[in-house]
Amino acid sequence: GAVVSQHPSWVICKSGTSVKIECRSLDFQATTMFWYRQFPKQSLMLMATSNEGSKATYEQGVEKDKFLINHASLTLSTLTVTSAHPEDSSFYICSVAGYNEQFFGPGTRLTVL
């Protein structure tokens, strides 16, 4: 399957700052990537679908102006959490859409103080 990396693996930031998370598909050209968020002891919730070369599609209740997604190439999608607040603290996971399954990155733990 595809190998997916995320950077950084964890980040701590002050409230009000913006944080960029990278998702890279190392060995697979990913037309579509997905971004998920997972709060403690909860399951993964799909935030948005990232399509290479076009605007991302956001799930209901996810603010597109707060969670900026850029999928500029077939190997890289970025999620920027703008003006982060403590309630944005979460585990963010990306995945790459393969032929019939998704391949997940290791996740990025964001803590907003």
Added chain:
Amino acid sequence: KQEVTQIPAALSVPEGENLVLNCSFTDSAIYNLQWFRQDPGKGLTSLLLIQSSQREQTSGRLNASLDKSSGRSTLYIAASQPGDSATYLCAFYTNAGKSTFGDGTTLTVKP
């Protein structure tokens, strides 16, 4: 909207027991089903993938089944080991690529 329920939410068993984790879904128009394990604070490890035309998949001590008519999938773990302790998640995908995850079953296998 697809809803996915996993039962039980938590399970504690002694080492060596066989066990079954359950996953139920409301929408039978699924493309495929995937079981994952997640260790605390870590990402997802894919265990088994069942396509909608299949009924089960096996890998080592793991067996996953899919019954679309009843809206259920089960993950069977044989001869459980302490290293199997983790949270197990099931996820359903539509052919549009949308996925819905269950809340997971947290398994503890006691030595």
